[in-house]
Amino acid sequence: MALLEIRDLAVDFVTRRRRVRALDGISLDIDAGEIVGMVGESGAGKSLTGAAVIGLLVPPGRISGGEIRLDGQAITGLGEAAMRRIRGRRIGTIFQDPLTALNPLLTVGEQLVETITTHLPMSRAAARKRAIALLEETGIPSAGRRIDHYPHQFSGGMRQRVVIALALAGDPQVIIADEPTTALDVSVQAQILDLLRRLCRDHDAAVLLITHDLGVVAETADRVAVMYAGRIVETGPTAAIMGRPRHPYTAGLMRAIPTVGDLRPRLAQIGGAMPRPGALPHGCAFGPRCPAARPDCTAAAPVPIRHGDVLVACRHPDLTEAA
Amino acid sequence: MLLYLARRLFQAVVVMLVVSLIAFVLFRFVGDPVTQMLGQDATAADRARVAAALGLDQPAYIQYLRFLEQAAHGDFGRSLKLGRPVAELLAERVPATIELSLFAAGLAILVGVPLGVRTAIVRRGLVSRSLLTLSLVGISLPTFFLGVLLILVFSVTLGWLPSYGRGDTVALGWWRTGFLTVDGWRHLVLPGITLALFQLALVLRLVRAEMLEVMRTDFVKFARARGLKPAAVYFRHALRNALMPVVTIIGLQLGSIIAFALITETVFQWPGMGLLFAQSVAFADVPVMAAYLCLIALVFVTINLVVDLAYLAIDPRLRDGRLTTSVKGT
Numbered sequence: 001m002a003l004l005e006i007r008d009l010a011v012d013f014v015t016r017r018r019r020v021r022a023l024d025g026i027s028l029d030i031d032a033g034e035i036v037g038m039v040g041e042s043g044a045g046k047s048l049t050g051a052a053v054i055g056l057l058v059p060p061g062r063i064s065g066g067e068i069r070l071d072g073q074a075i076t077g078l079g080e081a082a083m084r085r086i087r088g089r090r091i092g093t094i095f096q097d098p099l100t101a102l103n104p105l106l107t108v109g110e111q112l113v114e115t116i117t118t119h120l121p122m123s124r125a126a127a128r129k130r131a132i133a134l135l136e137e138t139g140i141p142s143a144g145r146r147i148d149h150y151p152h153q154f155s156g157g158m159r160q161r162v163v164i165a166l167a168l169a170g171d172p173q174v175i176i177a178d179e180p181t182t183a184l185d186v187s188v189q190a191q192i193l194d195l196l197r198r199l200c201r202d203h204d205a206a207v208l209l210i211t212h213d214l215g216v217v218a219e220t221a222d223r224v225a226v227m228y229a230g231r232i233v234e235t236g237p238t239a240a241i242m243g244r245p246r247h248p249y250t251a252g253l254m255r256a257i258p259t260v261g262d263l264r265p266r267l268a269q270i271g272g273a274m275p276r277p278g279a280l281p282h283g284c285a286f287g288p289r290c291p292a293a294r295p296d297c298t299a300a301a302p303v304p305i306r307h308g309d310v311l312v313a314c315r316h317p318d319l320t321e322a323a
Numbered sequence: 324m325l326l327y328l329a330r331r332l333f334q335a336v337v338v339m340l341v342v343s344l345i346a347f348v349l350f351r352f353v354g355d356p357v358t359q360m361l362g363q364d365a366t367a368a369d370r371a372r373v374a375a376a377l378g379l380d381q382p383a384y385i386q387y388l389r390f391l392e393q394a395a396h397g398d399f400g401r402s403l404k405l406g407r408p409v410a411e412l413l414a415e416r417v418p419a420t421i422e423l424s425l426f427a428a429g430l431a432i433l434v435g436v437p438l439g440v441r442t443a444i445v446r447r448g449l450v451s452r453s454l455l456t457l458s459l460v461g462i463s464l465p466t467f468f469l470g471v472l473l474i475l476v477f478s479v480t481l482g483w484l485p486s487y488g489r490g491d492t493v494a495l496g497w498w499r500t501g502f503l504t505v506d507g508w509r510h511l512v513l514p515g516i517t518l519a520l521f522q523l524a525l526v527l528r529l530v531r532a533e534m535l536e537v538m539r540t541d542f543v544k545f546a547r548a549r550g551l552k553p554a555a556v557y558f559r560h561a562l563r564n565a566l567m568p569v570v571t572i573i574g575l576q577l578g579s580i581i582a583f584a585l586i587t588e589t590v591f592q593w594p595g596m597g598l599l600f601a602q603s604v605a606f607a608d609v610p611v612m613a614a615y616l617c618l619i620a621l622v623f624v625t626i627n628l629v630v631d632l633a634y635l636a637i638d639p640r641l642r643d644g645r646l647t648t649s650v651k652g653t
Contacts, residue, residue: 100542118552
């Protein structure tokens with residue numbers, strides 16, 4: 001049994017006039033000590049999946065099907081008070097932009113202590129000690145002094161470390177990292193990813209790493225889930241998928257990664273744009289953009305099929321050529 | 324930060340000089356004080372004597388400098404109507420206006436901020452919607468109308484509360500306060516509400532708008548994602564950040580409460596500066612008008628300074644003398 005299990009999760013946006021399915025049939029397991037990378041382009045539903053897991057979908061979005069289990073216990077359908085005790089305590093979240101994720105009016109220490117004492121039975125003094133330890137663990141030098149500084153006194157990379165320390169404050173088993181490196185310089189990105197890997201190992205945490213950058217996933221994740229238009233189209237061990245992508249969309253994404261010594265004059269693109277939720281084409285959502293589409297691709301949405309360790313939602317995976 | 328303070332002080336001085344110039348021009352060109360004092364039939368000799376006594380025979384800039392010097396010492400001359408020193412008249416009236424204004428401002432803040440927070444948190448629902456509608460009424464209702472309405476209902480029809488004056492006061496040195504007697508409080512209720520309602524509605528809507536804005540920010544979402552209790556999310560994180568613009572407006576509004584207490588004071592015959600001013604306008608009592616103008620300007624300038632200091636207390640980024648975010652990198 002995996003630590004975090006997502007089964008057939010569906011999220012709808014329900015307004016008075018219509019109901020739009022934004023996530024459909026999302027199934028994913030994350031074990032303790034494992035990093036699962038979730039990739040896809042903007043609007044594919046990656047962040048929405050993260051928000052659904054922590055129960056912070058913005059209305060009118062709501063979970064309309066499936067189940068999320070944490071350590072065997074279903075957390076879908078829990079009340080707001082119960083969900084609040086899970087957020088930060090059992091599922092930590094790392095936000096994307098460290099420049100806006102911290103309250104500018106409170107010191108880093110105040111924000112950490114407040115989060116710690118909310119979840120753990122500790123005195124303020126003990127919480128402060130833990131806060132300093134967390135800052136040290138996330139790689140902030142002279143943490144004992146820096147704890148009394150305000151967010152604006154930190155650089156972007158350092159602030160992201162503070163954000164990570166805050167996500168870890170309640171000692172969660174699951175960490176959802178939503179684009180944790182997107183807002184950072186490349187050199188800092190590598191450090192933050194290193195930190196994430198180390199924390200996952202040291203805390204034996206299950207990490208869901210949400211990113212649009214396949215390179216980040218290749219470097220960090222044990223397994224990958226590729227999302228397209230609200231569905232997972234391919235999932236499996238990182239090496240297996242990067243070595244031989246079976247879904248044409250995954251293959252397209254990989255061809256779009258620039259590499260050093262690349263002799264192609266232009267990077268490959270996937271023609272067209274991802275359909276919006278509520279305007280999905282009939283059958284396979286990727287069909288209209290797919291170079292290998294066949295007439296039967298428009299029949300019905302393809303069900304995931306197992307190929308070794310990999311699950312692929314494509315009728316003709318043999319037609320996909322590796323880059 | 325010192326530089327910041329020095330700059331703000333300098334601006335304050337400039338503003339006061341400009342206002343004093345306007346007050347002085349008012350002095351010289353609105354009405355003719357000599358005619359006012361001696362009447363139409365005075366002889367030329369009498370007129371010259373009085374003009375000399377008032378310093379009106381000097382060149383304009385000398386008169387202005389003298390006016391400045393005296394004003395700096397709190398000397399605005401004598402009231403043309405009452406014949407008493409203006410400073411003394413104002414000092415008598417100041418406590419009434421200040422107490423009324425503080426009561427109104429306190430009411431507006433203590434009621435307006437919580438209601439603003441509430442309507443921002445529970446956006447739908449009957450209570451929030453009714454509050455918003457009522458606040459719109461509060462903003463649009465003219466003060467004099469509200470005052471008369473309150474008098475009609477609570478003084479005339481129900482007979483619960485007095486409709487004019489300050490009631491019993493107690494002297495604390497030269498300051499006569501109505502805060503220490505039950506009668507004083509009873510007299511404060513109706514004019515206080517009249518003066519507060521517009522401000523209350525304004526504060527409510529402003530707090531609501533700012534709260535809604537702040538609740539959309541990442542750090543509030545992050546605070547939620549960390550499982551903080553709703554009270555901590557709303558008050559520690561959202562409200563504190565929403566307060567910056569609210570403090571500005573409340574500060575400036577405190578100035579206008581004092582300045583525009585005039586209408587409420589007139590309706591309720593409240594013996595404050597506003598009523599004094601309204602009466603001096605009728606008589607073209609220029610020294611009183613000029614002094615009132617300068618005093619109100621001083622109030623505004625002082626409040627502005629205090630607001631700026633309040634920023635420093637609220638926002639740590641300003642204490643470091645910079646608002647820009649730092650560069651990326653470790």
